[in-house]
Amino acid sequence: MKAIGIDLGTTNSVAAVHYPDRKTTEVLQVDAKPHTPSVVGVRTRKNGDEYAVVGEDAVHGAKDSTTTVFSVKRLMGRTVGEPQVAEVSKRFDYEIVPASETDPTAAIRMGKEVRTPTEISSLILHKIKQDVGRGLGTEVTHAVITVPAYFEIAQRAATRQAAEAAGLVVKRLIDEPTAAAIAYGVREVGTTGKRVLVYDLGGGTFDISLLQMVQDGDGRNHLQVAGAAGDNWLGGDDFDHLIVDHVLDQIRAEYGEPMLDQKFRRLLKESAEQVKRRLGQSEFAEVNIPGAFRTSPDGPLVDVFYEVTREEVKRLIAPLVARTMALVDSVLAEGNFTPEDITDVLLVGGSTLTTSVREAVVSRFGADKVRMDKPMECVALGAAILADAVSGLECPSCGTVNDDESENCSKCKNSLHGAMSASGLVIYEQTTMALGIAAVDGDNPDAFVEIIPKGTQYPLTKPMTKVFTAAGRQVRVPVHEGVHKIASKNRVQGVIEVELPEGLEPNSDVEVSFNYDGDRVVTVVVRVPGTTFVQSATLHPKAVENGSPAPQEESTEELERAIDIVEMFVAKYDSYIEPWHRDRIKSRLHNAKDAFRRQDDKEQRRYAGLLYRDLDTSGLATTLYYADIVAERAEPAECENIRRKAQEVRQAHEQKNDARRALSEKVLGELIQRELRKQSGGALADPSDLLRTKNPSAR
Ligand SMILES: Nc1ncnc2c1ncn2[C@@H]1O[C@H](COP(=O)(O)OP(=O)(O)OP(=O)(O)O)[C@@H](O)[C@H]1O
Ligand SMILES: [Mg+2]
CATH class of the missing domain: 3.90.640.10 (ATPase, substrate binding domain, subdomain 4)
Structure with a gap:
């Protein structure tokens, strides 16, 4: 396993690695350069086939500005109606279209293909992974990837997906200013009380963040964003x-x-x-x-x-520099700070190498506070330090540093759930879904009672608790993740069966608490107040969210099944899978088989999840695959109907008639949905659920 840090920038991307034994962090070369332009283009071979080019090749060979994609980061996780997308459209020559007729995700027409920003970013990350791996002489498998502090959940999710599609395990997504602060050493002992202003002027965007290093009740340092501002179109x-x-x-x-x-x-x-x-x-x-x-x-x-x-x-450039300083002032004013309250000003982004920019910042804060060290690389360097730091868990009970993947401490055998990273620096993320349990609430027998609301910062510093009434001695606690008020509409994460002690009064209180750690592992603890009764269990929502089957299945069987299905899928639907996606699936299969050989439980489940996701996101091939499965189970008339429509889609695809194909594919999608609802008694509308439970045609 090799973990690196990647700054996936709007203009340039940078990769770095930390060597803990040498205590050094180095920028890694891609195409023999430290910075890779975040640019993707299309070239056509003599036989008419198209292929993607990334980085320097895309910039320098760019003959056609309509198929050369710059600034794709601005489109991550956005839909076509958003103002930011309209602005990108105005400024660049490439055509932004909905990802499909039914999916308003902003995508880009690149030659014959329409690619989503996630796919385009994944090409950049894949290139980085490959080149850097060659340079290091080992495969890069894990990464910490940076995102702007203002990125919302959808944009973060799109970034995470891009990395996963490129074959990288995302150890963390971390905010760019936080990464920069780490690179500048604002995490070392004695940094509590620091108030750090990060002035990041890149190629196209200006971000200003005010960070404070604070210590929580357990003596752990963490960086808190105390203010932020910026201009998306200034650089x-x-x-x-x-x-x-x-x-x-x-x-x-x-x-x-x-x-x-x-x-x-x-x-x-x-x-x-x-x-x-x-x-x-x-x-x-x-x-x-x-x-x-x-x-x-x-x-x-x-x-x-x-x-x-x-x-x-x-x-x-004086008016533009003045605009950046006005934004700096607004962040200070908002927090009721003066320049004197700031302990450090960190210069980040290539444009801070411009003399007059630096002069403006120095004249506001004084030369002794303003620090500049590798402004174009520091974000990646900080991510690399974290990529290394989060590989190692310090046991909360005895302090032993354990392997990243360990469940229990190697020395004292206590659970490592909730353990902090060995670096002593905790980085917080937010839950994108609520976590809670199914319970009876008034007339509603299937109410979803939230215990950890959506948007909660995690790892939690202490568990979150709710009190319920136990109807009998046997208590079932079904844990769900989602936002729907009806529990069964949310994904089941697991069920905990509890037998309460004998002699308890009917309708006694039962306390259910959830802890949620940095690896997104839920620990559920059931207690009966006033007694010594405690029972706990851990769940791994990530695996389920990634689409793997119910946790009861052995991870080895689960992965074996996923490999079988996906191999069959690639063989049968080959000509309907985009070449770059096929490469990705093949490389995933290769890695999955490695994980299978290693028999590592967590990795096996993770790969099964990723393989199922590849299956779900293979565009036309996925639709045809669903169609085949659903048709097989349908009544004869409906089966015929689905098969006919699928045949139409295939024909249109072979004739390269995109418009007809898109239209037929949409109708086919609706037929699949309708049939699925019928087969599942009206409840199930997600074809992937059906695929994972039973798969007759896949074997
Ligand atoms: N020596 C230099 N002097 C001035 N500007 C420079 C210098 N070197 C690079 N730049 C500028 O830095 C910008 C790129 O900076 P950087 O790579 O930090 O941006 P980015 O992080 O990709 O973009 P963004 O922050 O908008 O996401 C380009 O405009 C480039 O011209
Ligand atoms: Mg940047």
């Missing part, structure tokens, strides 16, 4: 555009309205970016583009050569 790119406009003004002053083609504009933008960077070291830099344009259709080619000074750039 180094805007600096480049101002330099471009400045040079164009000079060209116009000299040549009137010359003929400027797309290629020249692209070269000028690249040159402006280079100039901006060089001005960090020197007072002057040149824009130099030989044979740039013609003044008239048969006029000679003109060479562009202009000198740009640091002072000029400072003047050009």
Whole structure:
């Protein structure tokens, strides 16, 4: 297992690794460079096949701006109606469309394919995983991935999915400013009471976060976000555009309205970016583009050569720098802080390498507080430190540091649930669903009673408890995760059977408490107040959420079944699976078989879950697979109907008639749903549930 940190940036992505024995953290090379442009493009082979290119290749070979995707991070987890999506549409040439007729997720038309931002990000992450693995001489399996502090649940989920699709186990998603603070060492002993301002000016976005290091009741340090602001459309790119406009003004002053083609504009933008960077070291830099344009259709080619000074750039970008400082002031004002209250200012993002940006921050806070160390890499470096730190659990009872995967302490044998990472730094995440139990509530025999509400920060610092009335001695506690008021509409995470002590009064109180740790493991404790009765059990919601079958099944059997089904699926539906997705499934099968050989319980369940998810997300192949299964169980007339529609979809696909295929696929989807509802007595509408319980055609 090799764990790395990845900063999946809007403009650039960076990977890093921490070596605990050497106490060093290093940036890893992708395409022999420390920064990978977060850009994906499409190329066409001579035979008409299309394939994706990522990073430098996508930027430099970019011939077609309509199929070269920049800034995909801005679209993560968004739907087509959102304002941010409209803004991206305005600024970039690629076409944003709904993922399908029934799915409004924003997706991008790339040549013949429509790809979701998750898929595109997964291509970037996959490239990083492969290249970095080659460099390290070992397969990279795990990662801590950073996301902006303002990312919501859907955007975080999309990022997590992208990483999983790229074959990475996500150890944690962590906020970018927090990662930066870790890289800058704001987690070491004696840092309590620090108030840290993270000024992150990247390629396209500006984020300002105010972090406080606080200590909880158990003496654990954690970073709290005490304030945040930003501008989604402010960054180094805007600096480049101002330099471009400045040079164009000079060209116009000299040549009137010359003929400027797309290629020249692209070269000028690249040159402006280079100039901006060089001005960090020197007072002057040149824009130099030989044979740039013609003044008239048969006029000679003109060479562009202009000198740009640091002072000029400072003047050009001054209004933008002032805007960043106004946002800094607003964060301070909101928290009722003055610059004196801030102990450290961390400069993050490539654009803080611009001299006048740094000067503005220093003049507000004083040189002694402002720190700049590898601003383009520090987010990835912090993630790498965490990737290493979270691999190791400190036993809450005896302090022994255990292996990441351990359930119980190797020394004192106590449970490690709720144990903190050995680094002593706890990073909080929020639950995306409520956790609770099914109980009788008034007239409702199937009420979902929440114990941990949706949006609760976890790991919990102490368990959350509710009191119930026990109807008899045998108590069943069905644990569900979801947000529906009817318990059975939420996913079952497990059932705990409890036998209460003899001689208890009828209708006695029973206390049920849930703990939820950093690995998303639920520990349920049932107590009877006033007695010594305690019974506890642990559940692993992750495996169930990932789509694996009920926890009763042995993990080895579960994985074996998943491998069988998915191998059959790939063989039978091969021509309907996108090539990149097929590669992903194959690499997953390979890893799953490894996990099977290793017989590691947790890993086996995880891979089974991931394989089922691949099965669920294979687009057209998934639809056809569901259709086959559902048809097999349907009445003859309906079976015929489903099969006919599936045949239409196949034909349209073979004829490359996308419009007809999409339409037939939608109708087929509706037929599948209708039949599923019928087969399950009206309750079940998720085909994947059916697949996992029984699978006659899969074997
Ligand atoms: N030496 C330099 N001087 C000035 N600007 C620089 C320098 N090096 C890189 N940059 C700029 O930094 C920006 C990229 O920064 P970075 O890689 O931190 O962004 P990102 O994290 O991908 O984007 P975002 O923060 O918007 O998500 C680009 O605009 C680039 O031109
Ligand atoms: Mg960044």
